[in-house]
Amino acid sequence: MATVRLSFSPAPVHVRTARLVGVAVARRAGVREDLLDEVRLAIGEACTRAVALHRQYGLADPVLVEMSDAGQYAVRVIDRAPIEAGIGLAALPPDELADESLTDEALTTGVGFALLAGFVEDLQVRPVDEGIGTEVRMVWPVGR
């Protein structure tokens, strides 16, 4: 059961709000102070990815963020985009990052995934249980 649920229309301006809420709940849950920057970045990246997918597919549905602190701090960011768009994430090798042929969108997606994978030890990206969409699930230990 989620401690805090946040649902926001898929606009870039709301991603900051999601980050602020996510970090506030993490702090309250007892996540170590030195992990909070990573929590902030990871929640931001997951929400940015969801917003980008909703805009790409013209979806007005809200992005859902669920935060739960039962024993550990778990955050789920749920989008409603077709699954084939969401799962095919891959980090880019360094020699391709500055490649002229790489589009800005592909670069940002690849870098965003590298940040998620690099900062979140316990990360899952999987189809939602019901309906269309992907869930990015991130878990951090709590220090209590």
Next chain:
Amino acid sequence: MELSLATRTVGEHTVLEVGGEVDVYTAPRLRERLLELIDGGARHVVVDLGRVDFLDSTGLGVLVGALKRLRSAGGSFALVCDKEPLLKIFRITALDQVFPLHPTVDAAVAAGPTGAGA
């Protein structure tokens, strides 16, 4: 904190001081300013991230875009950053191998337009 942008000239370098949060909402303003500078003739650009307290993949994408544009125009692009949380972002994404990164503006300028050296 909102995005702040300020430009100054040091020798043949144009230094763009960035402050606040660079994310999916504010990165388009950073992109616009960099394009204005490049279209206005700046060829050796140093972006000072010293007062940035948040940087995400969208912001990194804008910086890579400016690097590519300047390189193809025969110019140079370097970053100033000495904050460990930001440096970690560059390491994790392997972008530390793409950007010349300097601890201070003086070091970036001293490295010269090629971006190499100290």
